[in-house]
Every structure is written in structure tokens, then in C-alpha cells.
Amino acid sequence: MNTMTEQVLTRYPGAGRDKLIPILQEVQEADGYISKEAVALIGRHLGVPASKIYGVATFYNQFRFTPKGKYHIMVCRGTACHVKGSADILERIERALKITAGETSRDGLFSIEVVACIGACGLAPVICVNGEYHGKLTGDAAEKIVKSYQQREATHGN
Amino acid sequence: MEQMIANGNMIPFEKGETVLTALKRAGIRVPTLCHIDCLPPVGACRICVVEDTATGQLIPSCSFPAAPGLSVATHSVKALKARKTIVELLLANHPDDCLYCDRNLNCDLQKLAEELGVRQRRISGERIAQFVDNSSPAIMRDPEKCILCGKCVRTCEEIQGVSALDFSGRGSKCKISTAFDQSLNLSTCVSCGQCVMACPTGALTERSSLREVMNALQDPKKTVVIQHAPAISVSLAEEFGLPAGSDIMGLMTAALKKIGFKAVFDTSFSADLTIMEEATELVERVTKKGVLPMITSCSPAWIKFAETFYPTVLPHLSTCKSPQQMLGAVIRHYWAGTQGIDKKAVYSVSAMPCTAKKFEAEREEMLVKGAPDIDAVLTTRELAKLIRMYSIELDKLEPAACDLPFGERSSAGKLFGASGGVMEAAIRTAHYLITGRELGNLVVAAVRSGVGLRETALTLNGLTLKAAVVSGLGNARKVLDEVAAGTSPYHFIEIMSCPGGCINGGGQPRGIDRENVKRRLAALYAIDAAATLRVSHKNRAVAELYEKFLGKPGGHTSHELLHTTYQARTDLL
Numbered sequence: 001m002n003t004m005t006e007q008v009l010t011r012y013p014g015a016g017r018d019k020l021i022p023i024l025q026e027v028q029e030a031d032g033y034i035s036k037e038a039v040a041l042i043g044r045h046l047g048v049p050a051s052k053i054y055g056v057a058t059f060y061n062q063f064r065f066t067p068k069g070k071y072h073i074m075v076c077r078g079t080a081c082h083v084k085g086s087a088d089i090l091e092r093i094e095r096a097l098k099i100t101a102g103e104t105s106r107d108g109l110f111s112i113e114v115v116a117c118i119g120a121c122g123l124a125p126v127i128c129v130n131g132e133y134h135g136k137l138t139g140d141a142a143e144k145i146v147k148s149y150q151q152r153e154a155t156h157g158n
Numbered sequence: 159m160e161q162m163i164a165n166g167n168m169i170p171f172e173k174g175e176t177v178l179t180a181l182k183r184a185g186i187r188v189p190t191l192c193h194i195d196c197l198p199p200v201g202a203c204r205i206c207v208v209e210d211t212a213t214g215q216l217i218p219s220c221s222f223p224a225a226p227g228l229s230v231a232t233h234s235v236k237a238l239k240a241r242k243t244i245v246e247l248l249l250a251n252h253p254d255d256c257l258y259c260d261r262n263l264n265c266d267l268q269k270l271a272e273e274l275g276v277r278q279r280r281i282s283g284e285r286i287a288q289f290v291d292n293s294s295p296a297i298m299r300d301p302e303k304c305i306l307c308g309k310c311v312r313t314c315e316e317i318q319g320v321s322a323l324d325f326s327g328r329g330s331k332c333k334i335s336t337a338f339d340q341s342l343n344l345s346t347c348v349s350c351g352q353c354v355m356a357c358p359t360g361a362l363t364e365r366s367s368l369r370e371v372m373n374a375l376q377d378p379k380k381t382v383v384i385q386h387a388p389a390i391s392v393s394l395a396e397e398f399g400l401p402a403g404s405d406i407m408g409l410m411t412a413a414l415k416k417i418g419f420k421a422v423f424d425t426s427f428s429a430d431l432t433i434m435e436e437a438t439e440l441v442e443r444v445t446k447k448g449v450l451p452m453i454t455s456c457s458p459a460w461i462k463f464a465e466t467f468y469p470t471v472l473p474h475l476s477t478c479k480s481p482q483q484m485l486g487a488v489i490r491h492y493w494a495g496t497q498g499i500d501k502k503a504v505y506s507v508s509a510m511p512c513t514a515k516k517f518e519a520e521r522e523e524m525l526v527k528g529a530p531d532i533d534a535v536l537t538t539r540e541l542a543k544l545i546r547m548y549s550i551e552l553d554k555l556e557p558a559a560c561d562l563p564f565g566e567r568s569s570a571g572k573l574f575g576a577s578g579g580v581m582e583a584a585i586r587t588a589h590y591l592i593t594g595r596e597l598g599n600l601v602v603a604a605v606r607s608g609v610g611l612r613e614t615a616l617t618l619n620g621l622t623l624k625a626a627v628v629s630g631l632g633n634a635r636k637v638l639d640e641v642a643a644g645t646s647p648y649h650f651i652e653i654m655s656c657p658g659g660c661i662n663g664g665g666q667p668r669g670i671d672r673e674n675v676k677r678r679l680a681a682l683y684a685i686d687a688a689a690t691l692r693v694s695h696k697n698r699a700v701a702e703l704y705e706k707f708l709g710k711p712g713g714h715t716s717h718e719l720l721h722t723t724y725q726a727r728t729d730l731l
């Protein structure tokens with residue numbers, strides 16, 4: 001996993017702080033999240049303390065610090081979805097899973113990510129679980145979907 | 159000097175100064191929250207706004223440059239209202255906890271609210287419940303009391319070069335956190351407490367040991383003794399409203415006896431002891447081609463800094479324990495026996511100007527046969543609380559002397575309280591050990607003032623020793639980079655974590671106030687100038703301890719009790 005980060009860093013020889021965001025983006029693209037090991041490597045490469053990297057990374061919603069769960073739930077917070085109540089959808093899902101956006105549940109099964117428009121405005125408000133879209137949601141419906149995945153796990157296990 | 163106008167009067171300023179600096183010189187106080195005197199302004203909180211009388215606009219005085227023709231009103235209704243609103247906004251999601259808060263009656267935020275006449279919660283914000291981080295042996299963080307002024311972040315980064323903390327998140331989720339929001343004990347925090355000194359609220363405090371000490375005092379099976387550090391007698395007074403730089407050694411000792419400590423010892427005694435051990439170690443390293451430069455080891459935050467950021471430098475650290483630990487060790491393993499007390503029954507307290515001493519006391523490397531040298535460490539602030547708690551009125555006490563045998567000290571030991579002091583004490587003794595003569599007038603002026611790097615060299619019997627002194631961990635980095643690279647020109651380096659040394663330690667009366675620190679420093683040098691015993695090697699009590707118990711400096715017993723080891727750390731940098 002570190003080697004992924006190292007590969008990214010070789011593309012930025014002698015880089016400074018200004019390259020932090022693009023590097024974080026590439027590392028997340030490669031690893032799926034920003035690990036502590038990655039931060040250590042990036043910090044050494046750029047001469048930036050870990051607390052600063054974490055600070056910058058958490059300023060933007062796009063970075064996650066835990067691997068994605070088996071079920072990765074993307075909640076659209078684009079304009080159309082916002083107008084149709086996506087804030088409520090997000091809250092319901094967060095509450096049902098007892099994690100917040102950007103986090104992964106302890107059992108590693110679920111993770112939530114907040115995204116801007118995922119291009120299905122007609123179905124707003126939309127969530128997307130492992131590539132499967134669920135549209136025209138209500139809070140209750142969203143919770144039901146989460147429950148159905150939980151149930152699927154409980155019965156089939158892995 | 160140029161002139162600007164404040165409240166209708168001309169006031170002088172130097173080119174490049176801020177309005178705040180000019181106002182201060184003119185004796186006009188404007189409150190600040192996010193401003194740190196010795197660092198560049200950030201203008202984040204805007205509590206320092208004053209009204210530009212020409213435009214009617216509010217300008218932040220801490221960051222606005224003074225200019226000729228500028229005219230400000232510092233306490234116009236507009237300025238006062240703005241300040242009040244800012245405080246109200248800060249309080250909007252602040253817990254109403256003053257009565258239960260470590261900072262009650264000593265809180266910048268509380269004081270501002272009172273001064274500006276905040277009498278009701280006009281603005282209410284959403285409160286986010288957050289956990290108190292009490293994972294560190296030294297520092298407690300209560301994020302709910304944080305007003306996001308950023309002082310801790312800047313202190314930790316710009317003064318200490320540690321960067322354990324930073325802002326994370328955004329908007330209403332913005333908070334101060336370590337990397338990955340780990341608890342403080344897993345972070346690079348070195349427990350120096352400089353952020354505690356800077357914090358305007360109760361969000362950062364020391365982890366208190368008052369309760370343990372009170373319980374021990376009441377336990378009939380325990381013999382509770384206390385030692386106090388060289389830098390405390392010249393700072394404690396401020397906690398009782400006396401001017402900075404007052405030396406209340408005798409009153410403090412009397413107060414501690416009245417509280418019930420069976421013996422009150424002076425850590426300056428073991429500073430003398432440290433000098434004997436450390437000078438011996440230095441001579442050994444120099445003559446036997448040991449690892450040089452040797453670096454002092456009495457500042458525990460510096461130790462953790464080295465372990466974390468400069469693990470390759472660890473062989474350069476003196477193996478000497480700090481004076482606190484040395485005294486703790488001889489109290490338990492020697493003094494207890496002389497009193498006919500079981501060494502396990504001794505409860506050893508230390509009063510220190512330092513938060514990192516709490517961390518040091520808990521280090522595994524400090525255990526002697528499984529027993530800690532020190533059971534509890536109190537900061538200067540906690541010591542003041544203890545004195546108040548026991549309803550001691552300092553002004554009604556007769557000064558008392560410390561108990562023997564660890565009450566006798568040289569003023570060289572007392573100088574440990576200031577940056578440069580260990581070096582000065584060591585040079586006095588090294589001079590004597592190598593030449594058999596005392597050093598001229600004993601003053602080593604080259605290392606005496608300032609926080610940045612100071613150097614000196616002395617030639618003794620044809621041997622030239624180069625020495626350097628630096629304080630503030632950020633300042634230390636350059637010196638350490640040289641040591642790590644093998645290019646350091648020195649034989650001996652003194653490093654203290656806090657800028658100016660222990661007189662400005664993280665356990666001292668709150669605030670980053672250079673003037674107060676200067677006064678504490680002057681008090682230490684005055685004590686030295688007036689002292690008759692000014693060199694560690696003439697401390698008879700130390701000599702006697704060697705005769706009766708330790709043998710010789712650097713000997714077997716010393717190594718068992720007074721020396722220690724270090725560990726490289728792998729925290730996320």
C-alpha cells in the first residue's frame with residue numbers, strides 16, 4: 001500500500017506544500033483512502049507535519065481516512081438532491097449506521113461518502129450503493145435500504 | 159519616531175509597528191484573544207478592533223500597521239459594541255461551566271465577558287458534545303471550551319516546532335485536533351505545556367494531581383515530602399497577586415510545611431548534584447572520545463522531542479536524570495533509610511514550573527527497582543491552588559528554611575531555572591574540576607540572556623570547550639540538524655524546551671508575557687549575585703551525600719539511581 005503512495009510521490013519530485021492536494025487526490029485514487037502510513041510518507045516528502053496534512057485533508061469533504069466498507073454508500077448532496085431533502089437522507093443513514101460521512105463502520109461493512117451531483121438529478125434525492133442507484137428517496141426509504149443490506153449480511157454473512 | 163492619534167492624543171510609533179504595539183507603549187490597553195506577542199499577527203478573532211475615526215471603520219489593532227495621520231478611538235461605543243458582540247458569539251456555543259472550570263476567575267474569555275458587560279445569552283448556537291482528552295500524562299484538552307483562536311496551534315508549530323495540533327474540518331465542524339484526531343498521548347505532543355500558557359480559556363490545562371496529593375497528605379501510612387524547583391520561588395508570587403519577580407522562597411516553604419508535608423526539599427540541591435554527575439560525564443566523554451557534543455537532559459519535553467524527531471541524536475543526550483528525578487531517587491533510596499522510614503511509605507511530590515515533568519515522572523525508564531522516583535508532580539499553578547485550598551494566608555506566615563540535607567544549595571543550582579543556567583553552573587564546576595581554580599567572577603555572561611542560540615568557548619589547561627545554549631524547541635532544531643549531520647562544532651549543548659527556560663515553563667502562571675519572564679530571570683540572577691555559595695562543587699550537602707551514600711560521581715550507585723536511558727519513538731510526525 002505504501003508503494004502506491006511512493007509511486008505517486010515519485011511523480012512529484014522536490015514538490016512543496018502547494019502540491020499537497022493533488023498528491024492526496026492521487027493517493028486516495030490509488031488506495032481508496034488516506035492511510036496514516038501514506039500521510040507519514042507524504043509528510044516526509046513535502047516537509048509538512050501530519051497534523052497539517054490531516055487539517056488540510058479534512059477541510060475538503062472528498063478525503064476519507066479509513067478504507068471503504070464492503071458497502072460503500074454515496075449520498076448525493078448536489079443541488080437537485082439538496083432541494084429534495086438529501087440532508088435528511090444523509091442524517092437518517094448516518095444515524096442508522098452510527099457513523100458519519102467519511103467514516104467506516106467498525107465491522108468494516110459500511111462506509112458513507114458525500115458526493116456532489118452524481119448525474120441522476122431526475123431521480124433526486126439519490127444514493128448509490130456499490131454502483132447501484134436508489135432514487136426518489138425518503139428518509140424512511142433510505143433507512144430501509146440500509147437495513148436491507150444489513151439483513152443481507154446477517155443472513156448470508158460473507 | 160512617527161506619530162499617530164489615539165483617543166485624540168498623539169502617540170509615537172516606530173515604522174512597521176502595529177497599532178496595538180503603539181497603543182501598548184502609550185499605556186492604552188485593548189483586549190486581545192488570538193494575538194501572541196512574539197509571533198506575527200493573524201487577525202483572526204477581531205476582539206482587538208478599534209474605530210478609525212476618519213472612516214468610522216473598525217480595524218483590528220493587532221494586525222493593522224500604525225501610520226502617520228491614522229486616528230483611532232479605542233473605546234468608542236462602536237468598538238465596544240463590536241467587542242461585546244464578538245464575545246457573545248464566542249459564548250454562543252460555550253458551556254456555562256465557569257464555576258466548575260479550571261480557569262474560573264483566571265480566564266481571558268470570562269474576564270472579557272465581564273468587562274464588556276455580557277449579562278445574558280443573547281445569541282445561542284448549536285453545541286456539539288465532544289470528549290475531553292485526558293490521555294496525556296501532562297495535558298488535558300476540553301474541546302468544548304475551545305474558541306478556535308488558534309494560539310495553541312501557532313505556539314506548538316512556530317515556537318516549539320512540534321506541530322502536534324492543527325485546525326481540522328470546516329465550518330461548524332472545525333476544531334483543533336491532532337493528526338487523524340488521535341488522542342494526545344499518541345501524537346507528537348511533547349507535553350511542554352506552552353499551548354496551555356497561550357490558551358485563553360479552559361480548553362487546555364495540565365492534568366491535575368491535586369487530588370492524589372491531598373489523599374496522600376491525609377494517609378497516616380504515608381510520609382509525604384515535597385521538593386520545589388528553582389524557578390518556582392520567583393513565579394509563585396504572581397498567583398497571589400504579587401509583582402512578577404518577587405522571590406517568596408521562605409513563605410512558600412512555610413506554606414508547604416503548614417499544609418503538612420513532612421519535609422520540604424529544594425530541587426536546586428539536586429541541580430548541584432546533577433552538575434557533579436553531568437560535569438563528570440562530560441569530562442569522561444571529552445577525554446575518552448565518547449559521543450560529542452553532549453546535550454543536557456533535564457528538560458523532559460526536550461527528551462521526548464529528541465526521541466520523536468531526532469532519534470539519531472539520542473546517544474548525544476547526557477544519561478543524567480533531571481534534578482527532579484535525582485532528588486526523588488535519593489529521597490526514596492537514601493533519605494528514607496536515614497529517617498527509619500520504609501522507602502515504600504514515602505510519597506514524593508514535586509512542585510515544578512513544568513507540565514512535562516508529569517510525563518517524566520511516569521516514564522518507565524525512571525523506575526528504580528520498580529519504584530518511581532516521584533509519585534506526583536504539581537505545576538506552579540496547582541501549587542498555588544493547593545495553598546489556597548488549605549486556606550493558607552501567605553502574608554501571615556513567617557518565612558521558613560528548607561529541610562536538610564536536601565535544603566542546602568548553591569546559587570548555581572538555582573540558575574537551572576533559566577535558559578543558560580545549567581551551562582553556567584556546569585562551566586563554573588568544569589573550570590574548577592579541570593584547573594583546580596574557580597572561574598574569575600563566576601559570571602558567564604555570554605549564555606545569560608535571550609532565547610535564541612548563544613555560544614561560548616572556554617580554554618582549560620589547553621583544552622578548548624565550545625558550548626552552546628538554546629531554548630524553545632523550534633530554536634533547537636537548527637542546532638540539532640547539525641548534530642544529526644555530524645557537523646556540530648560544540649562539545650556541550652544546553653537545550654531547554656521552553657523559551658527562556660523553566661521560568662517560562664508550561665506549568666507557570668498563565669499567559670505568554672515576556673515582561674514577567676524577564677522579571678523572573680532578573681530575580682534568579684539577583685539571587686545568584688547575592689549568594690555566598692555559588693558553585694555546585696562547594697555544596698557540602700552534596701559532598702556529604704557522595705561520602706555517605708553515592709560514592710563518587712558517575713560511580714556504581716549513581717548509575718543505578720541517577721542515570722537513565724531513552725527510546726526512539728515512532729509516532730506519526
Ligand code: SF4
Nearest residue numbers: 255256259265359360
Ligand atoms: S473557559 Fe472560561 S468562560 Fe469557559 S467555562 Fe471556563 S472559566 Fe468559564
Ligand code: SF4
Nearest residue numbers: 314347348350351353
Ligand atoms: S504541550 Fe507542547 S507539544 Fe504538546 S500540544 Fe502543547 S505546545 Fe504542542
Ligand code: SF4
Nearest residue numbers: 304305307308310357
Ligand atoms: S485550545 Fe485554547 S488556544 Fe487552542 S484554539 Fe482553543 S481556545 Fe485557542
Ligand code: FES
Nearest residue numbers: 076078081117120
Ligand atoms: S444533484 Fe443529486 S444527482 Fe444531481
Ligand code: FES
Nearest residue numbers: 201203204206220
Ligand atoms: S487579537 Fe487582534 S484579531 Fe485577535
